[in-house]
């Protein structure tokens with residue numbers, strides 16, 4: 340039994356998928372998440388066991404809207420999808436069948452054979468693989484399309500709307516990271532097949548509903564930045580051994596252990612909480628509670644601007660001069676004193692204090 344198995348305990352290893360791997364890049368500096376993910380710990384159940392469950396994952400409404408949109412695009416041999424991708428109506432289409440009853444390994448082998456023969460222009464339900472922390476993860480892009488001049492292009496179908504040419508940036512960035520993961524997996528597969536990995540385009544196609552109707556629109560995204568981040572994060576996950584070796588031998592995240600023991604075990608690995616964790620990590624409610632009163636809980640820009648000042652109490656003490664700064668804190672302390680002076684001046688000139696608590700209903704003005 341490896342140390343990773345011991346850390347996970349009796350539970351089955353939680354398998355990664357494109358969504359969970361993409362989420363890793365949301366907080367690359369967090370040792371806690373790196374260890375738990377490398378060990379395949381079920382973070383959702385861990386959060387529930389230690390008393391901090393969160394509502395995590397896609398809503399049922401979003402899931403069914405997404406399925407309906409994808410089914411509409413792929414009906415009649417992808418007729419509608421072909422029109423938004425500018426693919427000709429007679430370009431060969433092959434559905435590798437998500438619902439077929441063969442194993443994941445079989446479907447991956449059929450994907451590889453199809454790519455090697457280059458006999459289909461649109462490949463539906465392909466199955467790719469990627470090594471993540473020593474584990475083979477199966478990834479299923481929505482579609483792989485042969486673009487112009489024989490280059491392969493990943494097509495990602497999402498159900499969030501693009502309204503007047505704009506979409507929610509967090510959703511676009513998550514979709515771009517997910518698509519970058521498929522690009523990485525496709526390039527690795529081509530390399531294994533003896534083909535040139537550069538045939539896989541770094542531009543991916545995002546197909547979303549336009550405005551408030553279900554009419555599709557295709558947007559091209561350059562994912563080179565996401566590819567670099569993913570490569571860095573995946574290699575970090577593979578080298579998580581040093582953090583694990585430094586843990587006391589008694590640390591385990593076996594979900595059969597008492598909640599108090601698991602809470603102590605979590606405290607043995609340094610987190611790096613940021614408000615973005617709330618949408619990317621199952622442990623976010625626990626970590627937010629733990630980070631209360633720290634500058635990190637206020638977000639990365641605050642953490643970076645106040646580097647070396649860990650708590651909000653210390654920030655206030657430095658701003659008012661109640662605490663003398665260390666040499667490392669001089670610059671941040673000067674900025675805090677200036678901010679406090681500006682705030683005091685603004686308030687004395689009659690501006691309402693946006694930070695002041697609102698008066699209780701019915702209280703005298």
Ligand code: SF4
Nearest residue numbers: 369611616620623626
């Ligand atoms: S929620 Fe906690 S464990 Fe998850 S990424 Fe954030 S700090 Fe790390």
